[in-house]
Amino acid sequence: MKYKFLFIYLFVPAMLLAQEAVHNYGTIQVHGDTYVGFHMDLVNDGSFDQNTGVVGFYSDDAP
Incomplete structure (x- = not known):
C-alpha cells in the first residue's frame, strides 16, 4: 500500500503536464533534405x- 501511494504521488502529476x-x-x-x-x-x-x-504544421483543430 505504501508503494502504491508513492507511485501516485510521484508519477501521476508528471503524466498530467504537457x-x-x-x-x-x-x-x-x-x-x-530535412523534414520537420x-x-x-x-x-x-x-x-x-x-x-x-521542408517544415509542416499539423493540427486536429485548425487544418
Missing part, C-alpha cells in the same frame, strides 16, 4: 528563415 507549444528564442534553420513536422503550436521569437528543408 507542453503546449514549441517556443523559439534563437535561430532555427532546416538544412538540405510540428504537431503543436510554434511561438517564434527568433529567426526562422533561409531554410532549404
